[in-house]
Amino acid sequence: MLMPILQIHSEDMPAYAIVCGDPARAEKISRKLENARELAFSREYRTFVGEYEGVQMAVVSHGVGSPGAAVCFEELIRAGVKTLIRVGTAGSYTADYPAGSVIVSTAAVRSDGLTRQLVPDGFPAVADIDVTSALVAAARQTDRGISEVAKVGVGITVTLDAFFTGVEEIPHRKYKQAGALAAEMEIAALYIVSTLRGARAGAIVAIDGFADSDLAAEYDPHTDAVAKAVEHEIEAALRALAALARQDQA
Numbered sequence: 001m002l003m004p005i006l007q008i009h010s011e012d013m014p015a016y017a018i019v020c021g022d023p024a025r026a027e028k029i030s031r032k033l034e035n036a037r038e039l040a041f042s043r044e045y046r047t048f049v050g051e052y053e054g055v056q057m058a059v060v061s062h063g064v065g066s067p068g069a070a071v072c073f074e075e076l077i078r079a080g081v082k083t084l085i086r087v088g089t090a091g092s093y094t095a096d097y098p099a100g101s102v103i104v105s106t107a108a109v110r111s112d113g114l115t116r117q118l119v120p121d122g123f124p125a126v127a128d129i130d131v132t133s134a135l136v137a138a139a140r141q142t143d144r145g146i147s148e149v150a151k152v153g154v155g156i157t158v159t160l161d162a163f164f165t166g167v168e169e170i171p172h173r174k175y176k177q178a179g180a181l182a183a184e185m186e187i188a189a190l191y192i193v194s195t196l197r198g199a200r201a202g203a204i205v206a207i208d209g210f211a212d213s214d215l216a217a218e219y220d221p222h223t224d225a226v227a228k229a230v231e232h233e234i235e236a237a238l239r240a241l242a243a244l245a246r247q248d249q250a
């Protein structure tokens, strides 16, 4: 069956997928797969399939923001994907995790508009526990080339719609005070869509600065520290998916 927006056929889709915002990051991840091939590049959605440690998996970009990303997650799950890991970037709320760190998201604050149109207020956006455990274990391993400089945090992230500030205050302060570790723009959508459609999901983000700084002046995700953290999270996600597939087969 053809998925009308991603332009992929369900017959080509494996059960495991890595998703990320940037089509260029999807291409970078696909280079780590064996027998990688591109299935489609439709709108912001670029889809590759290949193998990692013998496990068939897809790598798909979902663009920036929850509404567009949710379309991607919905079609991937409809096409047969059962386990999804987001490999993203985020701004930190704490000096404990500066640029170059990585954070595994255990749950996401639903400070977005999309999920309000799917589930009631108060319904939690939570990661799957097995996916999260596999991600944490893989991210903490520092052998086999994974960067030893990245600090690995585990905790709650915030999903926002706004990136640059307007005249309203973006609600960073209260979520930071409540203990959230970082903010980004799609994890809540991933967790809610996965819960609704019976798939399991997790997420890991590379920290590229502070979420509550003046992003119009300071945002720079193109530093060496961020590149190393992205490399770290990609390796962790690939290993976690392969480990989950082995657990599923056992």
Ligand SMILES: O=P(O)(O)O[C@H]1O[C@H](CO)[C@@H](O)[C@H]1O
Pocket (backbone or CB within 6 Å): 020, 021, 022, 063, 064, 065, 087, 088, 089, 090, 163, 184, 185, 186
């Ligand atoms: O690097 P990605 O995966 O796109 O994630 C983050 O970066 C984008 C903002 O620049 C948003 O999509 C945000 O969630």
Ligand SMILES: O=c1cc[nH]c(=O)[nH]1
Pocket (backbone or CB within 6 Å): 089, 090, 091, 092, 163, 183, 184, 185, 208, 209, 210, 211, 212, 215
């Ligand atoms: O949404 C995002 C993504 C990266 N960095 C941020 O500060 N915010």
